[in-house]
Amino acid sequence: MEVRLLSSTTVDGGGPSATPLSAFDKVAADMHVAVLFAFAAPTATNAQIKDGLAKTLAHFYTFAGRLGTDELRRPCILAGGAGNGALLVEAAVESELAEQIPLKPSPELQKLHRQTEGAVHALQVQLNRFRCGGLVIGVTCHHRVADGQSMSTFYAAWGRAVRGLAVHPLPVYDCRRWLQPRRLPRSEFIPPGQAQKDGSLPPPPAGDEDVHNLSLHYSGEFIAKALKEQTMEKYTTFEILLAHLWRKITMARGLNGEEFTQVRVAVDGRRRLTPPVPAEFTGNMVLNAYPRAGAKELLGGGLEGAAALIRAAVRRTGEEYFRSFVDFWEIHKEQELLNDWKEMVLYPDLEVNSWLGFRFSDMEFGGGEGGVCAFAPSWIPAEGVIVFIPLREGDGGVDVVVTLFESHAKLLRQISHSVD
Known part of the structure; x- marks a missing residue:
């Protein structure tokens, strides 16, 4: 796929010059998250998309900044001034969009967004115009600026602005009400990144196996009949599908003894705190189960046992867990918080990122079918990552990306839909 870069500029936002990072921001992954959004022709023009981005950044000002420190040397998001703003690149692709649909993660797709290693801008946008008039918008956003819920809210608001509508929903930035420690701070739970692991982890496969991004599809009918009907309890699509994949990946990895395996599950604290944090809160409000x-x-x-383990772990990550973390930060705020997002090989563990509740599909720019015809990550270099992607058709089906060593990915493809 040949991609020619045509122009590059920055789009400024508004807001304060420095926004300190919260404790939740500091334990978020220190990395950019890359997502591709595909639109069939005809679409909004590049000028309209850029204008809509400027209008949106005037409210979502942290997306137009960069990570740095303020005059007190506190980690923060810097906005305004020379060199700041969201990066916007226009590019032309010498092929048809249909050749890339459905979007299946591959190193080739990384040409459709800016490099994430060493990126300065918190938000990077690349508008890729295909020969047929189709458009793929490659977006990378730094995770310490926004969690998945915040990113999806931003994308939906941007779509409204491109269509000439008022920017909505508006972001909520003030989280001081929810980040106040208790009168006597206490930390009853193991803080994020410190979850105990077995002392003798099995070594990863020998050799220099490459990581493969495997794309799987689970129809709504398969999830409802082949999986959910197996269990006595009623489990959500997320719980039952993750339970199924956790077991199948364990088999594909050849783990069948006393080795321990765990799944890092991101839990949104917005609805777990009292009073609830608005869905429009922009930043990070996530801890892990x-x-x-x-x-x-x-x-x-069996499947029921795995689903029960997932449900119990997520339920334990409730309000008391989040309050405990706020207190932990109050007690240790002069120290650097640790996180467990640095491993490139998670074996024998896993990490799951669910996009099922996000509003990515609401990123409507008008023209053609209006909304996104496909969206997916471009390429995930880390081993042991699972991403759940909802289908636009809304039949309850889920597309899944799983990153494993090639030999394990080959076995998983063979057993991914077997039911036992």
Whole structure:
């Protein structure tokens, strides 16, 4: 796929010159998240998209900044001034959009967004015009600026601005009400990134196996009949599908003994705090749950057992857990908070990112079918990552990306839809 860069500029926002990072921001992944959005022709023009971006950044000002420190050397998001603003690049692709649909993560797709390593701008946008008039918008956003919920809110508001509508929903930035420690701060739970692991982890496969991004599709009918009808309890699509994949990946990895395996599950604290944090809160409000089991126990306990482990771990990550983290930050705020987002090989563990509740599909720019015809990550270099992507058709089906060593990915493809 040949991609020619045509122009590059920055789009400024408004807001304060420095926005300190919250404790939740500091334990978010220190990395850019890259997402591709595909639109069939005809679409809004590049000028209209740029104008809509400027109008949106006037409200979502942290997206137009960069990470740095203020005069007190506190980590913050810097906005305004020379060199700041969101990066906007226009490009031409010498092929048809249909050749790339459906979007399946591959190193080739990284040409459709700016490099994430060493990126200065918190938000980078690349408008890729295909020969047929179709458009792929490649976006990278730094995770310490926004979690998935915040990113999806931003994308939906941007779509409204491009269509000539008022920017909505407006972001909520003031989270001081929810970040106040208790009168006597106490930390009852293990803080994020410190979840205990077994002392003797099995080594990853020998050799220099490449990581493969495997794309799978689970129809709404398969999830409802083949999976949900197996269990006595009623589980959500997220719980039952993750339970199924956790077990199948464990099999594909050849784990079947006393080795422990756990899944890092991002839990949104907005609805878990009292009073609830508005859905429009922009920043990070996520901690992790860690369902964990021995491989033999996980495989022997069936689908219901795995789903129950996931549900219990997520439910434990409730208001008391979030309050405990706020107190932990109050007690240790002079120290650098640790996180567990740095591993490039998670084996024998996993990380799951669910986009099922996000508003990415609301990113409507008008023209053609109006909304996104496909969206997906471009390429994930880390091993052990799962991404759930909702289908636009809304039949309850889910597209899944799983990153594994090639030999494990090959086995998973063979057993991914087997039911036992």
